[in-house]
Structures are given as structure tokens and as C-alpha cells.
Amino acid sequence: MVGTHSEPRFAGTAVSAARIQHFASMVQDGNPAYWDNDFATQVWGGLVAPPAMLMSWLIPPPWLPNGQRPVPSIAIRVPLPGTTFINASNDVEIVTPIIEGDRLKVVEEVVSVSPEKRTKVGVGHFVETCDSYYREDGSLVATNRNTLFRFTPTELP
Numbered sequence: 451m452v453g454t455h456s457e458p459r460f461a462g463t464a465v466s467a468a469r470i471q472h473f474a475s476m477v478q479d480g481n482p483a484y485w486d487n488d489f490a491t492q493v494w495g496g497l498v499a500p501p502a503m504l505m506s507w508l509i510p511p512p513w514l515p516n517g518q519r520p521v522p523s524i525a526i527r528v529p530l531p532g533t534t535f536i537n538a539s540n541d542v543e544i545v546t547p548i549i550e551g552d553r554l555k556v557v558e559e560v561v562s563v564s565p566e567k568r569t570k571v572g573v574g575h576f577v578e579t580c581d582s583y584y585r586e587d588g589s590l591v592a593t594n595r596n597t598l599f600r601f602t603p604t605e606l607p
Contacts, residue, residue: 456524456558458584461507462514465552467497474500499548504583504592507548508556524558525577525598532574532600539597545590553586561595574601 467487474484482489483498490497499507510520526535548554564576581594 451560458555460555496549525579535598535600538599541595544592572601572603
């Protein structure tokens with residue numbers, strides 16, 4: 451699957467002030483770009499989504515009234531052995547601020563899959579992906595390079 455790209459996956463809802471401010475309150479971040487609509491609009495064109503929220507905008511809800519099932523991340527769909535996974539690394543580049551009202555889509559790509567590795571937590575493979583996030587108009591807003599370790603845990607003595 452290396453080189454495979456997913457179909458675009460669209461966020462179910464637009465970036466919202468409520469979610470921005472809920473996140474900022476959870477991490478106690480008083481940045482006026484998250485709280486002060488007048489300031490944020492003058493400087494950025496609207497309230498800004500904290501960079502740490504990037505992946506959250508595209509997490510599918512676990513249930514929808516139309517019965518549509520959530521599509522798992524492409525990294526999970528790579529056919530490998532392993533009963534669980536952990537995040538090994540993450541590198542995000544924000545190209546332009548994500549603003550309240552933006553409706554995002556993501557295209558995922560499998561960049562690499564390692565040979566089998568034996569680690570202290572178990573035996574498995576590292577799966578690197580690169581996710582590209584776009585606005586509705588097609589402009590790139592961010593990229594996210596992520597590496598998951600998909601493995602079967604080592605049994606403890």
C-alpha cells in the first residue's frame with residue numbers, strides 16, 4: 451500500500467468557535483486569537499483553530515443517524531498483523547491558519563511500512579502516513595506526517 455492515497459474524507463461539520471474555545475479552555479490557553487472575535491477577525495480573518503486541534507476536525511463521529519459507518523485512518527487499513535497500535539511520532543506543518551467556518555477535507559497517503567521490528571512493547575511494523583488537509587476551495591492548510599507502530603504486545607512473564 452506504500453504510495454496509496456485515500457479518497458478525500460470531509461469533516462462532518464465546519465470549524466467552530468465552540469470547539470476552539472472548549473479546547474483552549476481545556477489547555478488553559480488565553481490566546482486572544484481563540485477568544486476575542488474582533489481581534490482574531492482583524493488579524494487573521496476570524497477565530498483561529500489551535501494547531502494541536504488539526505487531527506480532531508476530521509475524526510469521524512462514532513455514530514450517524516443515516517447509518518453511515520466511520521472510515522478508519524488509512525494507517526489502520528494497511529493489512530498487517532498486530533492487535534493494537536501506538537503513535538510513535540507526529541510532525542505537523544500548518545501552511546495557513548485554520549479559521550472558524552472552514553470546512554476541511556483530508557487526503558491520506560501511506561509513505562512507508564517498515565520491515566518487522568521487535569521492540570520492548572512487542573513485534574510489529576511502523577506505518578508512516580502523510581495527511582494533507584484542504585479547505586473547500588482546494589487550498590492546502592496543513593500536512594501531518596504520522597508514524598504508528600502496529601504490533602502484538604509482548605506477553606509479560
